[in-house]
Amino acid sequence: MLERSLNLGHPAPVTTLSMERVDEARLTRIVGQHFEVLWRFLRRLGIPEGDIDDAIQEVILVLARKLEHVQPASERSFVLSTAFRVASGFRRSTRLRREVDDAGLAELASPELDPEAFAERQRLRAVLQSVLDALPMELRAVFVLYELEELTMAEIAHTLQLPPGTVASRLRRARETFEQMAAVAIRRDESMTYEGGQR
């Protein structure tokens, strides 16, 4: 690594660090451009909302360190692959707390939906998250990127550094598992809602 002066916003270099200068303008642009997909992907990979800022911070720091090696055409892939590794690390660590985390729900209220419809979608969203949480990580990543983020299979292969055949087989298995679990989860949820209404 080159020895370069790092100007941290001061008129003259204030310190010499053994690192390459971070292109902060580019970094800010990438984060702004891919923030939503990054946030959603981390959330779907099981990071609780309370921890998601920490996970995003880890992704940004990795991105900052390797920014010079990230090709402009691969920025989204790099962000998502880093997010996948960070989320895997979160799952291994004790930081992952299996808790109902509705801290951000106040900001989710959609003006187009009436309160009842919004409550229904919110309930389904919780069911969706529980079904996704039950999927193995490697299947879930492929499933989320294909079904929710609508990446192509080639993009997923590039992002997760997998052979195309592996992406296809994982997607097939993930879809089968998801559909089975979704049917069960919806039935259970509806019966619980019905019982709750009866009481």
Next chain:
Amino acid sequence: MRTGPERLLRGGGTSARLLDSAGIDKPSRASRARALELAATAGAFVATTAGAPVAVKAASGSLYKTVAAWVCIGAIGGGVVAFGVAALLGPSERPGDRAAPVLLEPETPRAVPAPAPVVAAPAITPEVASPLAPIREAVARKDFQTALALLDKLSTQSLSEGERLEATQLRARVAPAVKTKP
């Protein structure tokens, strides 16, 4: 690469309902602002975190040094112990070797401690290679004439100082015996 199957979201049914609900999940503005703020000052963060691996490297470097130091200490200690053992065993074996030349056969290294062959070697090689060996054998057989003849043939220049001394002693022992014989 094939485009892939139709997405479940557009297929209808239970899965589509569930997947559609994900649309309400959006990051808060505060979360986005924090991320952008971090990106704008990432240089400082990276500089801070870049120090961490250096610290780890330094720690692992000192570990290597410690291991290397202990290996050196062990090797030196082992050498000293081997030298001590060889010094203790060496003198007790030497008289026996001289008294019984049969023991000077090549298998004598079995008495040498394996860890310090270099230390033990000098006790054996002069005995085996010594030109005085046949003379000693002749003396042991009490064949003094042969011994004297061998001593006469012996070139003293090729002998070491100790061997020369020994040759003189042998001659002093053999010569009178030959003269006294009828």
